[in-house]
Amino acid sequence: MTQYERFLDTFFNPEVMANYFPKIVEGLLVTCQIAFLVVISGIVFGLALALLRSYRWTPVNLAIIFFVDMFRALPPLVLILILYFGLPNVGFTLSGYVVLWLVLTCVLAAFSEEIFWAGILSVDKGQWMASRSTGMSYTQTLLNVVMPQAIRLTIPPLTNRTIAITKNTALGMVIGVDELLNEATTAQAFSGNATPLMMGAIAYLILFVPVVYLGRYIEHRFAWRKV
Amino acid sequence: MSYGDLEVLRGIDIDVVPSELVFIIGPSGSGKSTLLRCCNRLEEPDSGEIIVDGSSITAKGADLNAIRQRIGMVFQSFNLYPHLSAGGNVMLALRKVLGKPKAEARQIAEAALERVGLADKIDNYPNQLSGGQQQRAAIARALALEPKIMLFDEPTSALDPELVGDVLNVMAELKQAGMTMVVVSHEMRFAKAAADRVIFMDGGVIVEQGAPANLFANPQHQRTRDFVRQVEH
Ligand SMILES: Nc1ncnc2c1ncn2[C@@H]1O[C@H](COP(=O)(O)OP(=O)(O)OP(=O)(O)O)[C@@H](O)[C@H]1O
Numbered sequence: 001m002t003q004y005e006r007f008l009d010t011f012f013n014p015e016v017m018a019n020y021f022p023k024i025v026e027g028l029l030v031t032c033q034i035a036f037l038v039v040i041s042g043i044v045f046g047l048a049l050a051l052l053r054s055y056r057w058t059p060v061n062l063a064i065i066f067f068v069d070m071f072r073a074l075p076p077l078v079l080i081l082i083l084y085f086g087l088p089n090v091g092f093t094l095s096g097y098v099v100l101w102l103v104l105t106c107v108l109a110a111f112s113e114e115i116f117w118a119g120i121l122s123v124d125k126g127q128w129m130a131s132r133s134t135g136m137s138y139t140q141t142l143l144n145v146v147m148p149q150a151i152r153l154t155i156p157p158l159t160n161r162t163i164a165i166t167k168n169t170a171l172g173m174v175i176g177v178d179e180l181l182n183e184a185t186t187a188q189a190f191s192g193n194a195t196p197l198m199m200g201a202i203a204y205l206i207l208f209v210p211v212v213y214l215g216r217y218i219e220h221r222f223a224w225r226k227v
Numbered sequence: 228m229s230y231g232d233l234e235v236l237r238g239i240d241i242d243v244v245p246s247e248l249v250f251i252i253g254p255s256g257s258g259k260s261t262l263l264r265c266c267n268r269l270e271e272p273d274s275g276e277i278i279v280d281g282s283s284i285t286a287k288g289a290d291l292n293a294i295r296q297r298i299g300m301v302f303q304s305f306n307l308y309p310h311l312s313a314g315g316n317v318m319l320a321l322r323k324v325l326g327k328p329k330a331e332a333r334q335i336a337e338a339a340l341e342r343v344g345l346a347d348k349i350d351n352y353p354n355q356l357s358g359g360q361q362q363r364a365a366i367a368r369a370l371a372l373e374p375k376i377m378l379f380d381e382p383t384s385a386l387d388p389e390l391v392g393d394v395l396n397v398m399a400e401l402k403q404a405g406m407t408m409v410v411v412s413h414e415m416r417f418a419k420a421a422a423d424r425v426i427f428m429d430g431g432v433i434v435e436q437g438a439p440a441n442l443f444a445n446p447q448h449q450r451t452r453d454f455v456r457q458v459e460h
Pocket residue numbers: 230233235253254255256257258259260261262
């Protein structure tokens with residue numbers, strides 16, 4: 001066996017590929033599903049926190065800042081392990097799937113809250129004054145004048161964050177969620193061959209490259225009317 | 228009125244009668260913008276009373292949003308909403324505050340933009356308009372709500388000289404139509420032509436006031452004299 005053949009046999013073994021293809025696809029679908037749920041709930045939750053924060057009710061804001069700092073500081077893996085292995089000891093069991101979703105949602109919410117908040121602060125004070133001077137309420141101004149301008153600025157950092165955090169769905173492996181990486185490593189163990197891991201990597205590319213391009217596209221769409 | 232410990236306005240007492248054009252001048256930092264912003268409570272005065280169109284806007288429980296509809300405000304930096312077209316800028320408060328249906332709001336916006344000479348720009352975004360056009364669109368945005376009084380805070384200061392005239396013309400037409408106006412500006416020629424009364428402010432107080440011809444030709448206070456000489460040369 002030449003060096004080259006050994007390489008192909010290790011990473012691109014056709015037999016192993018055919019064998020484990022269905023498993024990898026199943027894993028991909030689970031990853032897709034969790035990623036989708038995390039993106040939706042994380043961004044909606046983060047946006048809600050940023051909007052709430054803009055009302056500047058001190059106790060609420062302190063709570064939001066505490067939540068945000070905590071979830072930005074702690075590694076998601078630590079949170080996942082605590083919830084998955086710790087909670088059952090106090091009689092409260094969540095499935096791995098739910099733990100993964102919940103932790104990643106909170107982490108994405110924390111980061112996106114900061115991004116939306118920075119966007120809100122970046123909108124010129126004159127915009128608030130102009131809108132309020134026409135009789136628009138605080139909430140009307142926030143939703144109709146400020147947010148449309150703030151969101152345009154948040155698209156690039158939000159896209160990057162969202163991709164970084166949804167990649168963490170791979171952490172589901174350590175708590176037995178049958179997502180993509182879990183399927184791939186299991187298949188690798190059974191076959192004694194690295195091909196399933198390669199397939200997993202390719203599947204991640206298939207999932208995330210379109211997201212990267214979608215982000216670029218949205219960024220572009222939002223930029224052209226810039227003043 | 229103060230910002231923190233800095234007292235910005237003191238003992239201001241002004242009566243503006245309907246259809247009057249009051250022109251406010253004064254050095255930078257004298258509190259002119261702050262005074263205008265108190266008139267619709269964008270700034271919160273520490274004490275005193277402000278009455279607009281018969282109702283106190285400083286009273287407890289005053290419906291600020293309802294009051295502000297009746298007080299148009301125009302800013303030095305236009306403050307058009309960049310994400311909305313000229314028409315969208317005018318229509319926003321009509322739709323959200325007055326609850327007008329879309330078609331009616333559009334008609335009102337067309338009429339308001341027509342009045343400031345921008346009928347053909349209704350679908351243009353602010354960054355597709357010149358400074359003068361932006362400021363006139365901002366005037367239309369305020370006019371569409373049929374205000375009882377219009378406040379102008381240096382409406383032409385951010386404009387290239389050749390665009391100033393268009394905005395001043397619109398303001399002169401408003402005056403002719405009987406609008407009550409308070410104008411902060413350095414356009415002395417406009418003051419002489421259109422103002423009923425000129426107020427000179429310095430250091431947060433009204434130093435003197437009077438008819439434009441008198442105040443410019445024959446100022447009573449040294450500070451006014453210095454200021455008038457400065458801006459006229
Ligand atoms: N948001 C603020 N916070 C603190 N101080 C402020 C604030 N806005 C204005 N001031 C101060 O209040 C005083 C009056 O300001 P104001 O903007 O009303 O002056 P102005 O007469 O409009 O000046 P200009 O001709 O430069 O516009 C100034 O000393 C200014 O530094």
